[in-house]
Amino acid sequence: MNHLQKRIRQLSLTSLLCLAGFSAWGHGVVPNVPQSDRDIHFPNIEGYQTLVLDLHTHSVFSDGHVWPTIRVAEAERDGLDGIAVTEHLEWQPHLLDIPHPDRNRSFEVATLAAEKLDLLIIPGIEITRSDEAGHMNAIFIQDANALVRQREADTYLPAHQFSDAAQAIAFAKAASAGAFSEAHQVEIDGVTVWAPFANKAAYITLVAYDLATTQPAADVLELANGQGAFTFWNHPKFATPQAALGTFHQGQVEAGRLHGVEIANGGRFYENALRLALKHNLTLIGTSDVHNLIDWDYQPETGGHRPVTLAFAAEKSNEAAKEALFSRRTVVWWQNTLIGRPPELTALLQASLKATNPVWKGNTLQVSVVNHSDANFQLRNLSDYSIRRHGPVIEVAPNDTTNITFQIMAGSKDLWVEFEVMNTLVAPNTFATIRFDISAPKE
Ligand SMILES: [Zn+2]
Ligand SMILES: [Zn+2]
Structure with a gap:
């Protein structure tokens, strides 16, 4: 190695080290911010600490539009005690740009970002089905990868190369219950296939969703329960305003595998979910289900706030938060309304x-x-x-x-x-x- 080569090597090592130092500090870690008017604040109650939690959030690792670091920074600015990282397990519209076969990655990035903060990061996932099961969160999980059936794009795509338009449309309808009526010829890795979209990314996402959802939702709930998870039904849909629990959810509740229900999600309040939660002894949950920016959705600078679950816990820790949720000690703070059972609300x-x-x-x-x-x-x-x-x-x-x-x-x-x-x-x-x-x- 001559002198110049040595010099270049030294220089590149130095710049690599600089970059490494810069990324460890500057890229991922959210600094502590002082208290502000937008802090969500409720006092502790007798015997318990009041934890302000948002148990449903998304990032680019599923269908959100920000890096998990921004979720952590927003939570810090809102003065929250904790957030759950709950990417869709099966619905991955950014799959081509962010393949992330390791489904724990979003949680890891958020945990690193919160390193310097007094903020609980709760590992979770969102089970996503277009059938009766709908969407359900499992939080306090151990390993997201063990809960999803996934394959690499190059092995699953050949199985979905339709030779005619009708087959492609039939597949799209079955996979997503969407109203697809036309097919397009799309070139994927040099092979022309029929697809329900003109766009390769959308096609790959749909195929991945179809494959992941071949695992029955009940099995994923069972696996999540095996990991000790707390689970709840998200943004519930009802056929009528007074509808009873459907077969799927009733069965899961009776089996002890479904523990709570969102009575508030974003701008929506579900009165029937409140009625059913009281009837079936489910934990009351309120979440943002944020995909974009909290500031855009709630305007905290003019007094708005995201929906949160106030959990009454023995201390500020993931374990204590989980115990509070399993014990149904929550009050939901949605818009200007506090919703809870009489003991906690009183x-x-x-x-x-x-x-x-x-x-x-x-x-x-x-x-x-x-x-x-x-x-x-x-x-x-x-x-x-x-x-x-x-x-x-x-x-x-x-x-x-x-x-x-x-x-x-x-x-x-x-x-x-x-x-x-x-x-x-x-x-x-x-x-x-x-x-x-x-x-x-x-x-
Ligand atoms: Zn959902
Ligand atoms: Zn969601």
């Missing part, structure tokens, strides 16, 4: 709203209601006392104090006032209530 209301500083003046009693949460509470007066200079509904702004003055007889003894909390649900069309006990001043 505990959250009691931790969030405190009546303080009673001041008696003549025939009035003023109390200050301090709101320690992000909810904008709508309280409807259920007490016998009317509210001075106000109708029966009081708005209690988030993270603020609201004074309420009751018309009351002077000299009253200890008393209590009760409100219906109109931005809550404990069942379809049923609000939670909160009671404040107020002591009379010492004479």
Whole structure:
């Protein structure tokens, strides 16, 4: 090796090392960001820590449009305690550009990105079927690869080279239940085949989906349960607003393999899912199911927020979060509504709203209601006392104090006032209530 060759070798080694250093820091790791107005905040309840979780997210590793690092950064900016990484196992529209045969990769990238943060990264997947089974998440899994049937493009494509248009259309209809009516001639690796799309990428994605979904959804749920996963039904579809659970989901619930259901997903609230969750003892889940950017979907800078699941856990850890979900200790925070079972919702209301500083003046009693949460509470007066200079509904702004003055007889003894909390649900069309006990001043 002459001098010049040595010099070039040294230079390239140096630049490689620089690049390695740069990528370890600059590419994947999300820095801690200070608290901001967009932090989603709810107080801890008696005996438990309140974990703010988004249990359904996507990246380019399935049909999302961002790298997992961005999901982690968004979660940090939203002040979340944890996110689940739940790529579609079978639906991989970016397959040609991002083949990723290792289906744990998205979780690994997110975990690396969160290295410097106090953020739980929960490994998960989304089981994706176009039949009755629909979509279901399995989270706290051990190995995503063991849950999917996949083959390399060059081995599965020859099995799907249709010799005429009718066969290609029939395949597309069976694979996706879509309305395909025409076929195209597509050249793949030098061979011309009939395909339901003019575009090679879409064709390969469809073939991959078809192959992956040859594994029955019930088998994937069983395997996920074997890995200790917590599972839930996503964005449920119902034939009628009061429909019972269908055969598939009822069977999985009875077998103990399906543990929860999304009652909120993105902008949608599923009232029938809430009814069925209460009937069948399922955990209440609310998620973003984000594919694009949280900022585009929810405008957090103007007060919007993604739907989250508040899980009441013994501590901030994946294990404790999982225990809370299996024990159904959750409240869903969707738009301005808190949805939960009475024990958890009541505990959250009691931790969030405190009546303080009673001041008696003549025939009035003023109390200050301090709101320690992000909810904008709508309280409807259920007490016998009317509210001075106000109708029966009081708005209690988030993270603020609201004074309420009751018309009351002077000299009253200890008393209590009760409100219906109109931005809550404990069942379809049923609000939670909160009671404040107020002591009379010492004479
Ligand atoms: Zn889905
Ligand atoms: Zn999804």
